[in-house]
Amino acid sequence: MAAELKELKRLSEGSASAQATEEAERALLAFKEALCDYESLPPNTAVTSNSKGERKTAMQGYEYACILAAKNILKGESALERHVHLLSPFYWDYRQELGDSPKRGEILGLELLSLLVGKQLGDFYCLLERIPLNERTVKCIDYVVSLEKHLMEGNYNQLLKMRQKSPSSLYKSLLNNLEATIQDEVASCIEQSYPSISVESAAKLMNVKPDDVLKYANDKELWKIKNGIIMFGSNEDAKNEIPPGTARGLIGETLNYANELERIV
Numbered sequence: 001m002a003a004e005l006k007e008l009k010r011l012s013e014g015s016a017s018a019q020a021t022e023e024a025e026r027a028l029l030a031f032k033e034a035l036c037d038y039e040s041l042p043p044n045t046a047v048t049s050n051s052k053g054e055r056k057t058a059m060q061g062y063e064y065a066c067i068l069a070a071k072n073i074l075k076g077e078s079a080l081e082r083h084v085h086l087l088s089p090f091y092w093d094y095r096q097e098l099g100d101s102p103k104r105g106e107i108l109g110l111e112l113l114s115l116l117v118g119k120q121l122g123d124f125y126c127l128l129e130r131i132p133l134n135e136r137t138v139k140c141i142d143y144v145v146s147l148e149k150h151l152m153e154g155n156y157n158q159l160l161k162m163r164q165k166s167p168s169s170l171y172k173s174l175l176n177n178l179e180a181t182i183q184d185e186v187a188s189c190i191e192q193s194y195p196s197i198s199v200e201s202a203a204k205l206m207n208v209k210p211d212d213v214l215k216y217a218n219d220k221e222l223w224k225i226k227n228g229i230i231m232f233g234s235n236e237d238a239k240n241e242i243p244p245g246t247a248r249g250l251i252g253e254t255l256n257y258a259n260e261l262e263r264i265v
Contacts, residue, residue, distance in 0.1 A: 001057055004031040008064040016072045024073050031061045042089040047097060056098055059090035063103050070110055070170040084111045092130070106168050109140030113171055116148055117178045124148065139167045147178070156182045160207050183208065187216065191223075196231045 007027040014020055040051035041058055062083055069080035115124040150159045159182055163175045186206050203210045217223040224231045
């Protein structure tokens with residue numbers, strides 16, 4: 001088993017490539033086959049002379065598997081979710097026997113981030129409730145909790161800024177996915193808020209370059225661009241545009257909000 005664990009550790013410290021993926025899949029299969037000889041793994045909770053060593057070895061191997069999945073060395077959308085699930089009993093059910101792994105905070109943060117990016121908010125909050133308050137101050141966990149707060153507040157600019165301050169390189173791929181999700185949310189808000197808007201203004205709101213907005217618009221059936229103006233739906237009157245961030249624009253949005261509130265009341 002020592003050889004299989006050492007190989008997983010070596011691969012987890014590398015980078016993604018076709019060769020690394022093939023080697024990782026082979027090493028992980030060998031590791032899991034070796035685990036079949038262990039008698040102390042879930043659902044067995046009995047404490048024996050061998051249980052601590054066996055469970056610690058399994059925990060370390062699954063941690064390496066999570067790292068390989070986060071780095072996209074292990075392929076498949078469910079690779080991270082699957083191995084986090086396999087790791088979970090060792091972090092929670094056997095915690096008193098094994099103690100805390102040095103990677104615990106980083107991996108729990110990775111799991112939280114995966115749930116947040118996947119919009120599995122129910123599972124996100126369930127996991128967060130399971131984490132003791134004093135442990136939520138751990139850098140990686142606190143970082144993801146802050147991301148969730150800004151996401152719920154709709155503070156997308158702050159979210160994009162925090163993306164550059166990730167406490168772990170393992171979060172890079174998921175944060176890229178989160179950025180795409182944020183841009184989709186902002187684009188949807190723009191579409192609902194303005195009858196038309198300039199490409200430059202849309203780019204500023206989405207925090208991308210104007211060329212990226214043009215590419216984005218090509219995938220949107222209801223986005224029509226004419227003379228540097230994006231028109232939504234069937235509206236082709238660019239004169240109705242209210243530039244975002246201006247006093248007139250803010251007043252208009254406030255009045256619209258007041259009218260809608262009055263109708264509801």
